[in-house]
Amino acid sequence: MIVSADWVLPVSGRPIRNGAVWSRSSRIDTVGHVDDVVAAAGPRETLQRFAGCAIIPGLVNAHTHLSLTGLAGLLPARSQREWNATLSTALRAFEDDDFSACAAAGAQRCLRSGVTVVGDIALGPESLAACADAGLGGVFYWEVAGIKAEDLSGELADREFPTNPGRSSAARARWGVSPQTAHTSGPALLQAAHRVASAHRLGFALHVAESPAEMELFRFGTGSLAASAHRLAHGFASPGTGTVEYLLRLGVLDGTIAIHCTNISERDVVLLKRHARGVVLCPRSDALQGNGRAPAAALSRAGVRMAVGTESLAVAPDLDIFAEARALRQLDVTLTPARMLEIMTREGAAVLGVEDAFGTLEHGKQADLVMLDIGATTDPEAAVVNKGGPDRVVAVISGGLWRVRDRKLVFPSDGTERACAAAGRRASDALSTKAPD
Ligand SMILES: [Zn+2]
Known part of the structure; x- marks a missing residue:
């Protein structure tokens, strides 16, 4: 199959005017000017042209919890402690199948946004299975928190953590461990989870320095998170430093994916560069x-x-990962369109450790392509990052299969949406009947 458009943005190289991508089965074969690609593919290959569009790599949303999709709009923004308590109430109302239904519904929303690669955190295998069915790839983290280190292997086994963690480069879906935060997992659990990830070369990701309350807890041992840290993070004692320094001293910063990093120091930035795999900003x-x-x-x-x-x-x-990238530009006005696109694709894949398969349009990579309506332009990178959004996604291919065509899902599932909405209603009922704290 060949797709062509006004522009192809491979990210691994400069934009190509009148470009095309030839993919065979699940992988990309040739990327270049449409005449060269058609000549390489031969006359039997079908060609579909997308006028007014740019073809870009499937986008990377490096931090999601898709199995919470049914909670959209239910939890009001408030302090982290209250939010955590509200989330617990909502999740207790979920039935077993609700997590799968929510993950599947979230996967459909990802595809409609042009995202084909996620870094998703969930309790068990439901999210990985639902996303693989929908055509999403990436890294799926098993979240552990509030348990003792010696219970980690039993907990992972109970939750069907893959015991044979082969990391074939052909695989679209890989997995990892997430100890949630350094104040809901104690120091020994952080070290045990890091050992599991390191031993099998799996992903290790956690929320780091997310809030002022977390900073207060780590520096002074006080504040709104102190009680929950005492209850959940076995063996936790305020280190008198920030979270990044704490992770370094525990020996678990190496290879870590640090999510949020909202409250970090200049020294933390240096430590992250030296030790961490990367950061995910939200x-x-x-x-x-x-x-x-x-x-x-x-x-x-x-x-x-x-x-x-x-x-x-x-x-x-x-x-909408385009909206997220535009919000990032407000934090760093020096970000160029090309750099923003790189963060949404190649570098996002590198943070997750899946850059061998995703993030650029190159020979041998997964055939994950997004056809984005950008109109007539001489600056396609600026048009992509400034105009991009779900309403501009004309078509999506992942693993060589059409997932979105004519702006509609190719495999829509009304049942999935209904089940996700039902989970949301259960959570909403639980929240409305719960006595205020
Ligand atoms: Zn999160």
Whole structure:
């Protein structure tokens, strides 16, 4: 199959005017000028042209909790402690199948936004399975928190964590461990989870320095998170430092994906560059929760690998990664359109550790392509980042299969949407009947 458009933006190279991409089965074969690609593919290949469009790599949303999709709009932005308590109430109302239904509904929203790669955190295998069915790839993290380190392997086994973590480069879906935060997992659990991830070369991601309340807890041992840290993070004692320094001293910063990094110091930026795999910034959810602004410009200057993520729909207004990238530009006005596109694609994939398969339009990579309506332009990168959004996504291919065509899902599932909405109603009922704290 060949798709062509006014522009092809491979990200691995300069924009190509009148470009085309030839993919065979699930992978990209040739990228170039349409005449060269057609000549390479031969006369038997079908060609579909997208006038007024740019073809870009499938986008990377590096931080989601898709199994919470049914909670969209239910949890009001408020203090982190209250928000956590409200979330717990809502989730207790979920039935077993609700997590799968929500993940599947979230996967459909991702595709409609041009996202084909996620870094998703969930309790078990439901999200990975639902996303693989829908055509999303990426890294799926099993979230552990509030348990003792010695219970980690039993907990992971109970939750069907893959025991044979082969990381075939052919695989679209990989997995990892997330100890949630350093104040809901104790120091020994952080170290045990990091050992599991390191031993099997799996992803290790957690929320880091997310809020002023977390900073107060780590520096002084006080504040709104102190009681929950005492209850959940076995063995936790305020280190008198920031979270990044704490993770370094525990020996778990190496290879870590640090999500949020809203409240970090200049030294933390240096430590992240030296030790971490990268950061995932979520500027819109940080702002909505009143958590502050990540030092995006300092992270960029230091050369820290950077991705953007929307957070869950329990916080974020939508899963629109273009809007998230534009919010990032407000934190660092020096970001060029080309750099923003890189963060949404190649660098986002590198933060997740899946750059061998995703993030650019190159021979051998997964055939994940987005056809984006940008109109007539001589600056396609600016048009993509300034105009991009779900309403501009004309078509999406992932793993060589059409997922969105003529702006509609190719495999829509009304049942999935209904089940996700039913989960949301259960949560909403639970929240409205719960006595206020
Ligand atoms: Zn999160």
